[in-house]
Amino acid sequence: xxxxxxxxxxxxxxxAAFALFLFSPILWxxxxxxxxxxxxxxxxxxxxxxxxxxxxxxxxxxKDFSSALINSIVVSCSTIILTMALSIPAAxxxxxxxxxxxxxxxxxxxxxxxxxxxxxxxPYFLFFRQVHLVDTKIALIIVNTMFAVPLAIWYLSAFFxxxxxxxxxxxxxxxxxxxxxxxxISIPIAKSGIMATAILIFIGSWNEFLFALTLTxxxxxxxxxxxxxxxxxx
Numbered sequence: 263x264x265x266x267x268x269x270x271x272x273x274x275x276x277x278a279a280f281a282l283f284l285f286s287p288i289l290w291x292x293x294x295x296x297x298x299x300x301x302x303x304x305x306x307x308x309x310x311x312x313x314x315x316x317x318x319x320x321x322x323x324x325k326d327f328s329s330a331l332i333n334s335i336v337v338s339c340s341t342i343i344l345t346m347a348l349s350i351p352a353a354x355x356x357x358x359x360x361x362x363x364x365x366x367x368x369x370x371x372x373x374x375x376x377x378x379x380x381x382x383x384x385p386y387f388l389f390f391r392q393v394h395l396v397d398t399k400i401a402l403i404i405v406n407t408m409f410a411v412p413l414a415i416w417y418l419s420a421f422f423x424x425x426x427x428x429x430x431x432x433x434x435x436x437x438x439x440x441x442x443x444x445x446x447i448s449i450p451i452a453k454s455g456i457m458a459t460a461i462l463i464f465i466g467s468w469n470e471f472l473f474a475l476t477l478t479x480x481x482x483x484x485x486x487x488x489x490x491x492x493x494x495x496x
Contacts, residue, residue: 330488338467341406353418375412421455
């Protein structure tokens, strides 16, 4: 009994130490954001100093950054909605193909995403300038969706593969159409995977910098680009 208790305590301690190690960059970033400017670059570093909220106050008071933050939220949420609307039916259809055809199609889909983003900058910029969409949130939503859809299809098809085919076949025997089977059976069962994919899409869209820097100026600038205003270049 004591041996089991000791093993359990040891497991908890190891897990706590590992969790602290994983979260240490986040904790350090948070503590740095609460330091005085003079304490941020001191050596040896100040672990616990006098907390200050002046950095957060400066960000909130900056109207340009507040506008950029709203732009990031709008672009990221719109990218999720559009990507899911395109990816869920495609992933559902791919997961019901024969294994050989499914693998070939998934490889083709992922190959579209394998090319470096740098080669798309000039074509996208010329296209959006031609249609007068430079410095608009619509342009960023389109670009982010184009890059998110292949990965979303790849992820979602794996989650739809885990849905028991017997349940789908039973629904179809009862008269459900393919669309009803997808919306009423497969999506609810795979909802955890869909949520995980949506979170990844949101993070990717929020952190996107290259196209946001190239395709925006002032009106559609996102937070990832607006942060540059707080970095002194000397």
